Amino acid sequence: MTKARVLPRPYAFPWGSGQVVEEVSVNGEWHEPTIQLLESDDGTLSVRFCSYSHAGRFQRNPLVVSADDLAGLAGALGESPRLRELLSLVLPPSGP
Numbered sequence: 001m002t003k004a005r006v007l008p009r010p011y012a013f014p015w016g017s018g019q020v021v022e023e024v025s026v027n028g029e030w031h032e033p034t035i036q037l038l039e040s041d042d043g044t045l046s047v048r049f050c051s052y053s054h055a056g057r058f059q060r061n062p063l064v065v066s067a068d069d070l071a072g073l074a075g076a077l078g079e080s081p082r083l084r085e086l087l088s089l090v091l092p093p094s095g096p
Helices: 067-079 082-085
Strands: 009-013 016-025 030-038 045-052
Touching: 009 030, 016 067, 030 067, 030 082, 045 082, 067 082
Parallel strands: none
Antiparallel strands: 009 016, 016 030, 030 045
8 A cells, every 4th residue: 555645845946945735646566656746936836757666766767557556556546636637738638
């Protein structure tokens, strides 16, 4: 089971900082694939695709997500409305 991390929480990059304001993740076989909504100090919104180890450590590696984990992340987006809205810009709802 995925352990919830405290939100909001700070982040910092060499080019700026802000808060992780929404996050969805799924407990995969090898890691915890995660999608985060980042709100910079100037109000700009960004989306970060990342992963955590099962021990809860941020992993600095390319994110590779299985089809099952991707389905789990999609389902978890129901609990993160702002993140879901931003992702809908590139993944419009499917339909007939």
